[in-house]
Amino acid sequence: MPKKYLLLTLTMLLSFSAISQNQKKIDSLLQVLKTLPDNEEKANTLERIARTYQYNSDKSGEYYQKLLTLSEKIGYSVGVARGTYNLGSYNLTLGNFNKALDYYEKFTNRENIDPYDEATGKQAIAVIYHRLDKYDEALERINENIDVLNNEVSSNSLLLNAYSVKHTILVDKGYYNLALNTTLLAEKLVESLKKKKDYTEDAEYKEAVDLKMVPILTRLASIETNLGRHEEALKHKKEAYQLNKNSSNRLQDAYILSSMGDSYCALGEYEKSEESYLKALKLFRSMKAKVNEAFELTGIALTYTNRKQYDKALSYNKQALEIAERNESKSVLLDVLTDMGTTYIKLNNPKKALQYFDRSVKLADSINALEELQLAYRKRSEAFSGLNNPLQALKDFKAHVKIKDSLATLENNQKIEELYIINETAKKEQQIQIQKNDIQLLESENKVSNLQRILLALGLILALIAAYAFYLRNKRNKLAKEKAEVDLEFKTKELTTHALHLAKKNEVLNDLKEKAKVLKADADADPGYQMLIQTINFDLQDDNNWENFSRYFEQVHKGFNEKAQAQFPAITNNDLRLMALLKMNLSSKEIANILNISADGIKKARQRLRKKMGLDSNISLEATVISI
Numbered sequence: 014m015p016k017k018y019l020l021l022t023l024t025m026l027l028s029f030s031a032i033s034q035n036q037k038k039i040d041s042l043l044q045v046l047k048t049l050p051d052n053e054e055k056a057n058t059l060e061r062i063a064r065t066y067q068y069n070s071d072k073s074g075e076y077y078q079k080l081l082t083l084s085e086k087i088g089y090s091v092g093v094a095r096g097t098y099n100l101g102s103y104n105l106t107l108g109n110f111n112k113a114l115d116y117y118e119k120f121t122n123r124e125n126i127d128p129y130d131e132a133t134g135k136q137a138i139a140v141i142y143h144r145l146d147k148y149d150e151a152l153e154r155i156n157e158n159i160d161v162l163n164n165e166v167s168s169n170s171l172l173l174n175a176y177s178v179k180h181t182i183l184v185d186k187g188y189y190n191l192a193l194n195t196t197l198l199a200e201k202l203v204e205s206l207k208k209k210k211d212y213t214e215d216a217e218y219k220e221a222v223d224l225k226m227v228p229i230l231t232r233l234a235s236i237e238t239n240l241g242r243h244e245e246a247l248k249h250k251k252e253a254y255q256l257n258k259n260s261s262n263r264l265q266d267a268y269i270l271s272s273m274g275d276s277y278c279a280l281g282e283y284e285k286s287e288e289s290y291l292k293a294l295k296l297f298r299s300m301k302a303k304v305n306e307a308f309e310l311t312g313i314a315l316t317y318t319n320r321k322q323y324d325k326a327l328s329y330n331k332q333a334l335e336i337a338e339r340n341e342s343k344s345v346l347l348d349v350l351t352d353m354g355t356t357y358i359k360l361n362n363p364k365k366a367l368q369y370f371d372r373s374v375k376l377a378d379s380i381n382a383l384e385e386l387q388l389a390y391r392k393r394s395e396a397f398s399g400l401n402n403p404l405q406a407l408k409d410f411k412a413h414v415k416i417k418d419s420l421a422t423l424e425n426n427q428k429i430e431e432l433y434i435i436n437e438t439a440k441k442e443q444q445i446q447i448q449k450n451d452i453q454l455l456e457s458e459n460k461v462s463n464l465q466r467i468l469l470a471l472g473l474i475l476a477l478i479a480a481y482a483f484y485l486r487n488k489r490n491k492l493a494k495e496k497a498e499v500d501l502e503f504k505t506k507e508l509t510t511h512a513l514h515l516a517k518k519n520e521v522l523n524d525l526k527e528k529a530k531v532l533k534a535d536a537d538a539d540p541g542y543q544m545l546i547q548t549i550n551f552d553l554q555d556d557n558n559w560e561n562f563s564r565y566f567e568q569v570h571k572g573f574n575e576k577a578q579a580q581f582p583a584i585t586n587n588d589l590r591l592m593a594l595l596k597m598n599l600s601s602k603e604i605a606n607i608l609n610i611s612a613d614g615i616k617k618a619r620q621r622l623r624k625k626m627g628l629d630s631n632i633s634l635e636a637t638v639i640s641i
Contacts, residue, residue, distance in 0.1 A: 039065055056084050056092040063099065071301070074103045094120060094130065101137060105144070108304035108340045114141045132158055132166050139178055144304075146344055146380065148186050155179045169206065170225070173199050177228045184235055196232045203229065224260050227253045231269060238276070247276040267296035267305065274312050283316040290316070307336040307345050311352050318352075323359045330356055347376050347385050354392055363399030370396055387416035520606045559590065562607075566593050576641050583625040591618055595638040 042062045049055035063076035077099045084092025101116030121134030135158045142151035155178050162172040176199035183192035203225050211218040230253035237246035254269045274289035294309035310333035317326035330353045337346040354369035370393035377386035390413035397406035566573070573596065574589050584592070594604045605615050623634055 051083060051087055053087070053089050053092070056080055056087070056089050059083065060092070060095055060099075074100065074107075077103060090123075094123065098134065098137075105137075105141065106300060106302050108302075108345075110141050110144050114138065114145075117141060128161075128166050129168060129171070132161055132168070132171055135161075136171065136175055136178065139182075143178070143182050143185070146382075148182055152179070152182045152186070155182065169202060173202060173225055173228070176202075177232060180232045180235075184239065189236060189239055192232070193236050196229055196236070199232075200226075200229050220259060223256055224262075227257045227260075227265060227269075230256070231272065234272065234276075238279075243276050243279040247273065247280070250276060263296050264300060264302075267293045267300070267302070270296070271305070271309060271312065274309075278312070278316055278319070281319075283320050287313055287316045303336050304340055304345055307333045307340065307349065310336070311349055314352060314356070318356060318359065321359075323356055327353075327356045327360070343376060343380050344382065344385075347373055347380075347382060350376065351385065351389055351392060354389075354396065358392065358395055358399070361399075363396040367393065367396040367400065383416055383420055387413050387420065390416065523606070523609075563593075566597075570596060573641060577638075580641065581626045584622070587618075588622050588625060591622055592638050592641075595635055596641070598635070598639070 039062060042058055042065065046055065046058050046062070049058060059076050059080040063073050063080060066073040066076065077096050080092055081096030081100065083089075084096055097116050097120040101113045101120060104110075104113035104116065117134055117137045121131055121138065126134075135154060139151045139154035139158065142148075142154060155175055159172070159175050159179065162168060162175055176195050180192045180195045180199075183189075183195060203222065206212065206222045206225070209218075212222055213219075230249045234246040234249035234253070237243070237249065250269055250273045254266070254273065257265055257269060270289045270293035274286045274293065277283070277286035277289060290309050290312040294306060294313070297305040297309060310329045314326040314329035314333065317323070317329065330349065333349045334346075334353060337349045340346065350369045350373040354366040354373065357363070357366035357369065370389055373389040374386065374393060377383075377389050390409045394406045394409035394413060397403075397409060570593075573593065577589060577592055578584060590608065591604070594607060599607075601612060601615050605612055608615075608618075610618070619634060626634075626637065628634060628637060
């Protein structure tokens with residue numbers, strides 16, 4: 014399913030203010046406009062007209078363009094900025110992503126731009142990259158912006174929005190732990206705002222802060238959805254919808270209603286699902302949000318497919334396809350094509366279904382959308398089967414299985430990569446703390462040096478020097494101790510990460526070896542499979558892996574091997590390996606993966622170790638090893 018939940022705070026990223034449609038107001042402004050010469054007042058009037066039209070008419074874009082043209086003509090820099098940015102927002106809403114990107118870049122690359130405006134523009138550019146499915150570029154841009162917002166530009170609203178954008182990108186990359194951490198940072202920021210005095214004394218401030226929880230709740234809901242906990246996700250969405258009722262942000266209302274439709278559909282409550290989708294559809298249509306309109310139509314179609322009302326499903330899918338084919342988002346079109354083909358399969362028309370699956374396979378392959386590609390191959394295999402073409406059906410099914418296996422490997426790699434990112438982040442935090450302690454130590458030493466010179470020059474009492482030096486020495490000792498504790502904590506985390514990485518790597522290699530053995534058994538198998546198995550075995554038995562691990566272990570648990578051998582002389586080097594992993598409190602499965610032996614092998618190794626250590630059956634092996 015393409016990504017549709019980039020929940021933008023409308024007042025922050027889309028600079029259309031929440032002014033309701035009022036034809037009398039528009040008529041009044043148009044009358045004023047006729048009387049004005051080409052000046053700044055006329056430019057501001059054009060902006061007010063565009064804002065009043067909001068999303069309800071193409072005239073919004075028309076008047077923003079007039080604002081830009083006039084402002085450039087009279088050299089009105091504020092009008093140029095507003096016109097450029099809002100034309101970007103207007104095109105983003107319509108799904109014209111490349112046009113929107115051009116406007117946002119022009120807005121951001123202006124000379125002498127205010128830091129707040131620059132951060133706002135860069136944030137919008139990150140959103141566009143996300144909508145164009147360029148996740149790495151989007152993540153790089155938003156991370157840069159978060160650094161700026163934390164260190165240079167003070168704006169809680171813009172920072173909260175940046176966390177929202179980053180969360181969505183991380184979810185789409187499959188980094189759910191990092192996405193959750195990002196949302197928790199946003200929640201922590203809102204909680205700090207609630208502790209201010211104004212929260213209890215100012216009703217407007219309280220309402221504004223409470224509304225900041227809306228995107229946080231929707232992001233928590235997305236995490237629950239990805240974990241398959243749809244009831245919990247729905248609770249978050251309902252709470253967000255209730256909080257948002259008092260706001261005039263109809264775009265956010267529409268997104269939440271659409272998301273509620275997804276949850277109801279996943280729970281099998283198709284009537285409620287359709288009701289939510291229809292409400293969202295009405296809002297998106299009123300705002301000319303074509304991309305989202307297509308999504309809602311496919312959502313409604315899905316509810317009818319699940320209720321086996323295929324003709325109605327097809328009707329909604331055709332409407333979605335008409336919009337998607339005019340849109341720049343290929344992921345939208347891909348989703349609709351697959352849904353159309355699936356509907357025709359349900360209608361017992363595999364020939365018609367094949368037309369759509371051919372297009373979805375080609376499109377998914379062109380944008381490297383592996384998850385959608387494996388689905389398209391599987392669906393096309395069903396179509397070929399319905400057309401009595403078993404050879405082509407088998408070919409497509411094999412392609413589906415191959416990509417599915419690749420995705421499983423990719424998912425494992427993503428988990429390892431995410432663990433690496435988390436570790437690197439922790440490492441940076443530890444290094445920052447160490448640097449802070451070093452600075453404090455240097456400052457203390459500098460104070461001692463300066464104080465000694467002053468006291469000697471003035472001939473102050475030696476006792477005072479001794480007392481102050483004693484105080485600072487204690488302080489240095491305390492800082493040195495804290496530094497040692499930070500170093501130890503960092504090395505412990507590094508050791509754990511290395512062990513888990515080693516366990517995961519061996520698990521993946523063993524899975525790959527088993528698959529290679531199955532393929533090797535084929536009579537026509539490539540002889541290269543045996544070479545692959547031998548390579549894997551060599552890597553699994555490579556002592557360098559253990560030597561690297563041992564170095565980390567020794568840094569954290571100094572002298573462990575010597576103490577263990579002195580206490581239990583009968584143990585061997587292999588026993589010491591097992592004891593080291595028990596010392597880290599790893600699970601039997603993780604130990605088995607690291608040592609490359611079976612679960613039964615672990616049990617036997619533990620029994621042999623207990624015997625060599627002379628432990629009675631009522632004494633815990635783990636507790637004994639940990640106490641060494």
